[in-house]
Amino acid sequence: MILKIEFENFFSIRDQVRIDFRAANINTMLARELGHNVIDWNGVPVLKSVGLFGPNASGKSNILKAINFCCRMILDSHLNNEGAVFNYEPFKFDGWQDKSSKFLIDFVCDNVEYEYSFELAKNKIISESLYHYPVGRRAKVFVRNADGKYSFGTGVINKPMDVVLNTSDKNLFLSRASSMNREIAQKLYRYFMNQFLLGLVNVNEMMxxxxxxxxxxxxxxxxxxxxxxxxxxxxxxxxxxxxxxxxxxxxxxxxxxxxxxxxxxxxxxxxxxxxxxxxxxxxxxKLFQILIRLLDVVKNRKGIMMDEFDMGLHTRLADFILDLIHASEGSQLLFSSHNTNLIDVKRLRRDQIVFVNKTEDGATEVYSLYDFKDFRENMDAEKGYIQGRFDAVPYVDSSVDSIKQLLEE
Structure with missing residues (x-):
């Protein structure tokens, strides 16, 4: 399962953004009634779903793109040759296009927590690290520094220097180690290949x-x-x-x-x-396409992310899809949506409702309903969102008079 994902300097995302699946400490009657929205992992409550809400062009899709980019780098970077340029753009204002981008993903594989991160520029990997918690304490698997030097935990990776010799500044060490049949790297590679799914599939493909x-x-x-x-x-x-x-x-x-x-x-x-x-x-x-993918996720305790998953669906069908996830034993869903009916504390906990907004300087910011300490659960969250109380709502001057003026120009 996913515990948290962090990234910075990626398209509209300038400062560090965190998508946190670790549940907040909410001990209200409504939160207890939504106990099926949470997985208990070794005493740690983990959310089964997180929803991203906000206006168009606020950065919701860029958040999902950042996660997709991170996972594709893990799966594909060992194929990169000299001259490769990574397929993304840094934040373009205020000199950020000359700064590096950073990614971190904290997840659980085979009941062990792993913390993996890397930093890169458009044309090279700068640093990379992998830690795990095999007995509940943080231990190093490997660290790759900006000067190109590596250090390794004792006995975790077999013949690690052989992998180093075959890893260029275009390749992630984790990706290369998997291609060279190192056991722990292959296990994590399989996790990102098979357990954390990056969207829907084309139902016309034979697979x-x-x-x-x-x-x-x-x-x-x-x-x-x-x-x-x-x-x-x-x-x-x-x-x-x-x-x-x-x-x-x-x-x-x-x-x-x-x-x-x-x-x-x-x-x-x-x-x-x-x-x-x-x-x-x-x-x-659309429902058939989602069910083909989602039932595999639900039955096999996988994770999936979907951008505007409910576009073209009746709101009751969107509810049904969330209910599928929440009825499962250990599956997870990260989704974006414009469906304000889902901003409902009787359906989603406050920490499951995440707002995405764009600041005046063009940067994406992320915060959850839980961050609004003055919000009480007897209030109407959807109404508050539409009224702009949480900021992440488009301001559109759509009066008849203003539109008439536009047409007259």
Whole structure:
């Protein structure tokens, strides 16, 4: 599970931003009623979900991009060669584009806590470190300093200097160590590959078939709970032409590739088939796509992040998706949303409701409803948000007179 994630100097994020899944000490009646929103890990309460709320262009998507960038660096940086430039932009105002960017992720793998961090510029890794808590006390796995020197914990990594010799300033040591079959690095690599998922999948890819077959009955039950009249779904492999670029040839050629197509059947006429892609509503298609991914997350205690996960969904369906996470034993969801109905202390704890705002100097700031000590749980959080009490709401001068003036210019 994820405990906390920190990053700074990434797109609109200038100062350090922290997304904290460690639950705050809230001992109110409402918090106790929302006990299913929290995981108990060795006596530490950890949140199952955190929601990001705020106006457009405040930085919600950049927070998710930063986490995605951090994870992709872990998974892919061993492939970087000389001349590689990392695919991100630092904060562009006040000289920050010349400063380094920093990332830290604190997480639990195989019931052991790990704290991993790295610092980089656009064209090189500056520093990197990994610590773990094997017996509850912080211990070093490795540290890579800005001067290129390494130090290692005793007996944790086999032949670490062999990995160092194969690690350039374009590669994370953790990524390289995994590619060189070092046990602890491979374990953490598998965690970021399989346990912390970075969004939804294309349901037309053949890789989805195993998940569909595994969870078909649960998906149909979920669709029934969500008041669709779909009674059955079939998966079929079809071949479709796809463009292929051939080096040295200016024109595209086409070849047949296998894709997955889903056919639905409805309560009224169970023998009439519908094409999910062409004949079902946007909301139904989106819900199906989420369920394919989310049921794997829920069943196998994984984590996932989703940007505007409820776009195109009825608010009751958004509630259902959160209920899936909160009903699980140990899954986690980080999401962004413009659905103010979710800003409800009867559904989410105050520390689960996180506001994202952009300051006058263009920087993203993050704070939770829990940070407002004068907010009482008998108040209407959604109403307060819309009224601008927590700042993270767009100011739009949309009066008829102001719009008339705009059209007259």
């Amino acid at each position: 989805v078939l195993d998940s569909f077959n595994t969870y078909k009955k649960v998906i149909l039950k979920a669709l029934e709970i969500c008041d669709t009249d779909i009674t059955d779904i079939e998966a079929r492999k079809e071949q479709v032409p796809a463009p292929v670029a051939i080096p040295g040839q200016g024109e595209l050629t086409f070849q047949l590739i296998d894709v997955l197509k889903f056919k639905t059947f409805h309560r009224y006429k169970k023998d009439v088939m519908f094409d999910l892609d062409l004949e079902e509503s946007n909301g139904t298609r």
